[in-house]
Amino acid sequence: MQNLLIIENLEVHYYTRAGTIKAVDRVSLSIKKGETLGLIGESGSGKSTLGLSILKLVPLPGRIVGGKLLFNGKDLVKLDNKHMRKFRGRRISMVFQDPMTSLNPLMRIGEHLIETIKTHKKVTQKEAEERMALLLNEVGIPFERSKDYPHQFSGGMRQRVGIALAIALNPDLLIADEFTSSLDVIVQFQILNLMKKLKTSYQMGMILISHDISLVAEIADKIALMYAGQIVEFAQAKVFFEKHLHPYSEGLLNSVPNIQLSDQKLSYIPGMPPDLTHPPRGCRFHPRCPYATDICREKEPPLIEVETEHMVKCFRYELRK
Amino acid sequence: MIELEVVNLKKYFPVQKSFLERIFSRRIEYVQAVNNISFKVNKGEVFGLVGESGCGKTTTGRLITRLIEPTEGKIFFKEKEVTFLQGEELRKFRKAVQIIFQNPYASLNPRMKIGYSVGHPLEIHRIATGERKKKIVLEMLEKVGLEPADNFYNAYPYELSGGQRQRAAIARAMILNPELVVADEPISMIDVSLRAKILELMLKLKDEKNLTYVFITHDLAVAKYISNWIGIMYLGEIVEVGRKEEIFSNPQHPYTKALLSAIPVPDPARRRKDLTLKGEVSSSINPPSGCRFHPRCSFATDKCQISKPPLRLVGKDHKAACHLC
Numbered sequence: 317m318q319n320l321l322i323i324e325n326l327e328v329h330y331y332t333r334a335g336t337i338k339a340v341d342r343v344s345l346s347i348k349k350g351e352t353l354g355l356i357g358e359s360g361s362g363k364s365t366l367g368l369s370i371l372k373l374v375p376l377p378g379r380i381v382g383g384k385l386l387f388n389g390k391d392l393v394k395l396d397n398k399h400m401r402k403f404r405g406r407r408i409s410m411v412f413q414d415p416m417t418s419l420n421p422l423m424r425i426g427e428h429l430i431e432t433i434k435t436h437k438k439v440t441q442k443e444a445e446e447r448m449a450l451l452l453n454e455v456g457i458p459f460e461r462s463k464d465y466p467h468q469f470s471g472g473m474r475q476r477v478g479i480a481l482a483i484a485l486n487p488d489l490l491i492a493d494e495f496t497s498s499l500d501v502i503v504q505f506q507i508l509n510l511m512k513k514l515k516t517s518y519q520m521g522m523i524l525i526s527h528d529i530s531l532v533a534e535i536a537d538k539i540a541l542m543y544a545g546q547i548v549e550f551a552q553a554k555v556f557f558e559k560h561l562h563p564y565s566e567g568l569l570n571s572v573p574n575i576q577l578s579d580q581k582l583s584y585i586p587g588m589p590p591d592l593t594h595p596p597r598g599c600r601f602h603p604r605c606p607y608a609t610d611i612c613r614e615k616e617p618p619l620i621e622v623e624t625e626h627m628v629k630c631f632r633y634e635l636r637k
Numbered sequence: 638m639i640e641l642e643v644v645n646l647k648k649y650f651p652v653q654k655s656f657l658e659r660i661f662s663r664r665i666e667y668v669q670a671v672n673n674i675s676f677k678v679n680k681g682e683v684f685g686l687v688g689e690s691g692c693g694k695t696t697t698g699r700l701i702t703r704l705i706e707p708t709e710g711k712i713f714f715k716e717k718e719v720t721f722l723q724g725e726e727l728r729k730f731r732k733a734v735q736i737i738f739q740n741p742y743a744s745l746n747p748r749m750k751i752g753y754s755v756g757h758p759l760e761i762h763r764i765a766t767g768e769r770k771k772k773i774v775l776e777m778l779e780k781v782g783l784e785p786a787d788n789f790y791n792a793y794p795y796e797l798s799g800g801q802r803q804r805a806a807i808a809r810a811m812i813l814n815p816e817l818v819v820a821d822e823p824i825s826m827i828d829v830s831l832r833a834k835i836l837e838l839m840l841k842l843k844d845e846k847n848l849t850y851v852f853i854t855h856d857l858a859v860a861k862y863i864s865n866w867i868g869i870m871y872l873g874e875i876v877e878v879g880r881k882e883e884i885f886s887n888p889q890h891p892y893t894k895a896l897l898s899a900i901p902v903p904d905p906a907r908r909r910k911d912l913t914l915k916g917e918v919s920s921s922i923n924p925p926s927g928c929r930f931h932p933r934c935s936f937a938t939d940k941c942q943i944s945k946p947p948l949r950l951v952g953k954d955h956k957a958a959c960h961l962c
Contacts, residue, residue, distance in 0.1 A: 572858075576907065
């Protein structure tokens with residue numbers, strides 16, 4: 317399959333008074349057409365910044381300072397705002413965490429969709445309305461509710477509107493940042509099923525950004541785990557959960573309670589994530605790593621491809637290769 | 638031995654109305670946050686109170702700790718009624734019953750040093766002051782893993798991470814040697830890799846001091862990990878309660894079953910099929926008649942719309958409120 321998006325050595329820095337925060341530090345990733353990538357990491361790992369930077373929406377004082385974003389072969393980093401606008405929504409779209417803040421409280425739900433469609437496509441009002449009805453049906457909102465305002469919707473229904481807006485223009489790539497984090501489990505599951513359905517019917521590439529490993533396990537084809545601004549492990553979902561190699565992956569998976577297991581022994585990762593203005597020397601995970609050796613404290617490990625499509629940023633696997 | 642017993646507890650909050658609505662309508666509406674719940678908590682055990690947002694679990698926690706007054710019902714602590722305690726008696730009760738809040742960014746005063754916040758209960762309850770107080774606080778900080786304790790004693794909350802703040806909040810709750818601790822979503826604001834550490838700390842303190850916990854959470858997987866008993870709440874009511882093993886191996890209420898099947902599992906090999914449960918939680922201002930769960934229940938019959946099912950025994954140490962169980 318063809319690569320839809322290739323991220324090469326992307327660097328995003330925030331220039332704050334306290335210093336430069338390297339939120340995304342030389343990240344490389346690729347997504348194929350129709351593929352779902354789960355981007356996981358703890359808060360502050362840079363996963364949201366990475367998601368925003370694909371749309372070049374990183375808020376100031378953040379800036380993309382290096383690397384490439386090759387979308388269907390075209391480098392988005394080089395595009396100015398005017399040209400970028402042709403990609404936003406139409407080719408790449410986004411579902412945000414809290415749909416309440418991304419919807420206009422003074423606009424009816426239907427109007428949101430019609431406006432989006434009419435802004436980007438040359439269609440008549442009637443055609444836009446038809447498309448709107450189709451989209452509402454697709455995400456499971458009864459058509460009668462298109463005349464309602466956002467405040468009349470529950471959290472789950474609002475997220476459905478957010479998803480309808482994101483797929484309104486048939487994008488090739490959908491980025492969803494913590495799209496179920498503000499929802500309760502049952503509603504979360506409904507939305508997740510909706511995403512699964514859309515994934516197959518629209519053949520979109522998807523990047524699901526989440527801190528919830530269990531949730532991502534439900535839907536992702538591939539998993540990328542971020543730590544302190546860097547990808548530490550990248551693999552097929554099945555491989556990641558069964559044969560993960562990075563000590564951070566191991567620690568994280570062992571700290572998540574699993575409802576299927578009885579008498580589970582949880583462990584935790586000592587210490588805490590580093591301050592990104594002064595990240596540790598060498599491997600960024602070494603202060604918390606049980607296997608750290610002298611070389612980890614000195615040199616930064618490369619991202620090693622241990623098998624096809626299984627990369628890990630750790631010295632322990634260099635020899636195996 | 639029963640440490641805490643709640644009998645037919647109710648809490649209704651009046652709905653705020655605008656000026657005009659108040660003039661033209663006499664009817665006062667209520668949010669039925671907690672509606673007639675009863676449960677018991679054994680000494681030295683963890684009772685996990687689980688439910689979705691808005692189900693009344695936090696209100697229940699605040700009622701138990703007497704932070705708010707119940708509309709109806711009774712609360713017993715050590716077989717003594719505490720529902721209407723006042724003055725000196727209430728103060729004694731509060732010494733024995735402490736609470737840990739969800740948000741450690743809001744529960745610590747940003748202008749007080751950690752040492753002061755943690756030691757303040759000792760002054761309020763006239764247990765220790767000055768050097769003696771400091772000694773107790775330092776010991777407590779060490780116990781919750783805030784080491785070196787001297788540094789943390791003089792730190793302000795902004796200097797601490799979320800996990801460290803929650804440890805400080807736990808230290809403050811534990812400093813009076815309470816017997817019952819209500820923990821309201823204590824790990825939901827904490828980074829994933831540090832959550833297990835807080836849970837471990839809470840279990841360690843419990844074993845050391847033979848504490849009893851009411852652990853409020855929306856996360857069944859966490860409840861399964863930490864609790865001995867589980868109570869499942871839906872729209873202000875307890876729909877199922879029982880020993881953890883019973884609830885997980887033999888769930889009876891359709892809501893519990895739906896909840897269990899909706900929990901994501903960190904294993905792509907176990908992806909689940911579609912779920913039977915449709916729709917969203919009904920309003921607690923005008924809750925559905927009969928069984929409050931009936932509009933979403935795929936097994937609902939006519940009876941469920943009319944009469945409310947009582948919470949009754951369905952197995953050993955296991956109760957459920959459903960006509961069909």
